[in-house]
Amino acid sequence: MGFIADSLNRIQPSATIAVTTKARELKAAGRDVISLSAGEPDFDTPENIKQAAVKALADGQTKYTDVDGTPALKAAIVRKFKRENGLEYKPEQISVGTGGKQVIYNALMATLNQGDEVILPAPCWVSYADIVMLADAKPVFVETKLEDGYRLTPAALEAAITPKTKWLIFNSPSNPSGAAYSRDEIKALTDVLLKHPHVWIMTDDIYEHLLYDGLEFHTIAAVEPQLFDRTLTINGLSKAYCMTGWRLGYAGGPVQLINAMRKLQSQSTSNPCSITQAAAVEALDGPQDFIAANNAKFVERRDLVVSMLNQASGITCPKPEGAFYVYPSCAGVIGKTSASGKKIETDEDFATALLEEEGVAVVHGAAFAFSPAFRVSYATSKDVLEEACRRIQRFCGNLR
Numbered sequence: 001m002g003f004i005a006d007s008l009n010r011i012q013p014s015a016t017i018a019v020t021t022k023a024r025e026l027k028a029a030g031r032d033v034i035s036l037s038a039g040e041p042d043f044d045t046p047e048n049i050k051q052a053a054v055k056a057l058a059d060g061q062t063k064y065t066d067v068d069g070t071p072a073l074k075a076a077i078v079r080k081f082k083r084e085n086g087l088e089y090k091p092e093q094i095s096v097g098t099g100g101k102q103v104i105y106n107a108l109m110a111t112l113n114q115g116d117e118v119i120l121p122a123p124c125w126v127s128y129a130d131i132v133m134l135a136d137a138k139p140v141f142v143e144t145k146l147e148d149g150y151r152l153t154p155a156a157l158e159a160a161i162t163p164k165t166k167w168l169i170f171n172s173p174s175n176p177s178g179a180a181y182s183r184d185e186i187k188a189l190t191d192v193l194l195k196h197p198h199v200w201i202m203t204d205d206i207y208e209h210l211l212y213d214g215l216e217f218h219t220i221a222a223v224e225p226q227l228f229d230r231t232l233t234i235n236g237l238s239k240a241y242c243m244t245g246w247r248l249g250y251a252g253g254p255v256q257l258i259n260a261m262r263k264l265q266s267q268s269t270s271n272p273c274s275i276t277q278a279a280a281v282e283a284l285d286g287p288q289d290f291i292a293a294n295n296a297k298f299v300e301r302r303d304l305v306v307s308m309l310n311q312a313s314g315i316t317c318p319k320p321e322g323a324f325y326v327y328p329s330c331a332g333v334i335g336k337t338s339a340s341g342k343k344i345e346t347d348e349d350f351a352t353a354l355l356e357e358e359g360v361a362v363v364h365g366a367a368f369a370f371s372p373a374f375r376v377s378y379a380t381s382k383d384v385l386e387e388a389c390r391r392i393q394r395f396c397g398n399l400r
Helices: 006-010 015-028 047-058 071-085 100-111 126-134 154-160 183-194 225-230 255-266 274-285 289-309 347-358 382-397
Strands: 094-097 117-122 138-143 165-171 200-204 231-236 249-252 374-377
Touching: 006 126, 015 347, 047 274, 071 094, 071 231, 071 249, 071 274, 094 100, 094 255, 100 126, 100 165, 100 200, 100 231, 100 249, 100 255, 117 126, 117 154, 126 138, 138 154, 154 183, 183 225, 200 225, 225 231, 289 382, 347 374, 347 382
Parallel strands: 117 138, 117 165, 165 200, 200 231
Antiparallel strands: 094 249, 231 249
């Protein structure tokens, strides 16, 4: 009998964290490395949010809080859902955790049993499948197509649903592809879900405010109110509010589910950081104008990266509608050999050789359950992005 739990053998460490850590280690060792692997805005947290945290410290808000969020923060989240999404929640329908990842983890661990299935449109965020497997359930990957903009189609969703399906996890705009859905596209999916009342919907809206080119955000429970009672609407402060290190995620959903998530959290982390919660109230209720200013820079960066990557031999890079990632296909380089003699047989080979030979860190597509491709985060300066893309062009140009 082994000492480590068998359940851990079903999962892998986060690939995005692993690549970011390796890039950081190489840089510390003196290598000239550009990391495009982290899903983290390079903008600082807005000053009013930081000052709210300072005030909370000065006011002595340093004690334990309610397990899944202070009354003040839950009230702010209720206001946010009504103001921005047209969703009517009560405080008892709100769960607050230490980042969106914990909220997702709580929901899946509180609901999944052995043999349950969870539909994941691929490419998808690296942690969804591993959390599902940790709960002894089965991730069902539904592969999207580049020509469809990496968006799930109603026909593909219908074909994936079985009597064992418990959840659909839906992420728009998407990590890693940046794909976003119009209201009509979401409505077509909800029409399918209405026919299958045993399927619950987890909609991960963490990139809600990072939408470009005039596209408006829509969330499933607002598009189809009949699904409200079996939808968990998840969001957080990491991305649009530039608060990755603060660790604050939240969700609205049915009371029965929220109670189960609270029960689990009471025996794991207990409450999120009290200071972060105070800052989160200011983030949600305070000025929002910085988001548009940041998005204008993201659009410039996106357009630069898409243009330069499409000039790299063997790379095809679609233009995403949201988030701060591009997800290029590298099918055109598979089977080639790098300048140092490395055979490129997979997208992981591509990413490894690119890091070793040109010092550019990206995340390989297999980590997101969709190959051959790779993810680039453009949440860094234009100068850095230009240099990184030049190196990618050079690397691809030297393949033979």
